[in-house]
Amino acid sequence: MKITILTLFPEMFAPLKMSIIGRAAGRGKLDIDIVNIRDYTQDKHHFKCDDYPFGGGAGMVMMPQPIASAIEAVDPGHVARRIYMSPKGATFTQAKAFELTGYEHLVLLCGHYEGVDQRVIDMFIDEEISIGDYVLTGGELPAMVVCDCVARYIDGVLSDGSLVDESFADGALEYPQYTRPAVFRGVSVPEVLLSGDHAKVAEWRRAESLKLTKKLRPDLLQGK
Ligand SMILES: C[S@@+](CC[C@H](N)C(=O)[O-])C[C@H]1O[C@@H](n2cnc3c(N)ncnc32)[C@H](O)[C@@H]1O
Numbered sequence: 001m002k003i004t005i006l007t008l009f010p011e012m013f014a015p016l017k018m019s020i021i022g023r024a025a026g027r028g029k030l031d032i033d034i035v036n037i038r039d040y041t042q043d044k045h046h047f048k049c050d051d052y053p054f055g056g057g058a059g060m061v062m063m064p065q066p067i068a069s070a071i072e073a074v075d076p077g078h079v080a081r082r083i084y085m086s087p088k089g090a091t092f093t094q095a096k097a098f099e100l101t102g103y104e105h106l107v108l109l110c111g112h113y114e115g116v117d118q119r120v121i122d123m124f125i126d127e128e129i130s131i132g133d134y135v136l137t138g139g140e141l142p143a144m145v146v147c148d149c150v151a152r153y154i155d156g157v158l159s160d161g162s163l164v165d166e167s168f169a170d171g172a173l174e175y176p177q178y179t180r181p182a183v184f185r186g187v188s189v190p191e192v193l194l195s196g197d198h199a200k201v202a203e204w205r206r207a208e209s210l211k212l213t214k215k216l217r218p219d220l221l222q223g224k
Pocket residue numbers: 084085086087088109110111112113114115116129130131132133134135136137138139140142
């Protein structure tokens with residue numbers, strides 16, 4: 001899978017070179033291409049990407065031409081799924097991340113300042129995705145969130161089984177996890193986890209998952 005990120009701040013994406021996602025890219029499981037929108041400006045100094053909003057108001061708006069040219073260059077023929085990271089979009093979920101793995105190429109457009117000229121959204125974008133009901137300074141962190149979450153579903157990125165029991169996989173939260181030592185500051189791990197009885201461990205985990213979901217996220221259980 002290929003993910004192209006269009007941004008005015010390519011240097012913000014250093015975290016994608018690290019840890020599991022960085023290793024996956026290094027092994028060729030995922031191709032992440034960070035493209036500087038400024039490279040597609042047409043002014044003399046190849047710099048101008050934003051301008052004052054028509055009608056007045058605070059801040060600057062990203063101009064349509066550099067974004068349009070960048071999108072046309074990275075996705076000629078409109079083969080990719082083009083996504084604008086935006087607080088106005090539908091809220092990103094695990095289910096959406098899984099759905100996005102169905103595309104061979106994603107283009108993620110990161111806005112900045114007051115956002116991007118609406119004509120670019122209307123002409124070039126397939127969908128808008130928000131990472132939550134709050135406003136950030138730019139789409140770079142949201143794009144990294146989408147990249148990270150989608151990458152976890154790519155074959156060979158995580159170890160086998162990691163995706164099976166985790167939170168949201170079946171509409172509930174994951175059971176509590178414990179590791180060594182078996183007793184930490186006088187508190188023992190639940191005995192069943194040391195029993196070696198796989199059926200009992202599975203039963204305990206199911207019950208704990210439900211208990212935790214009821215306590216922390218009862219909304220997930222509505223309609224079940
Ligand atoms: C300051 S925000 C613009 C907010 C816009 N003026 C509004 O009120 O809806 C700048 C950019 O950050 C990104 N952004 C901010 N919050 C976001 C969120 N919750 N999810 C996804 N992208 C977000 C978008 O790309 C947006 O264009």
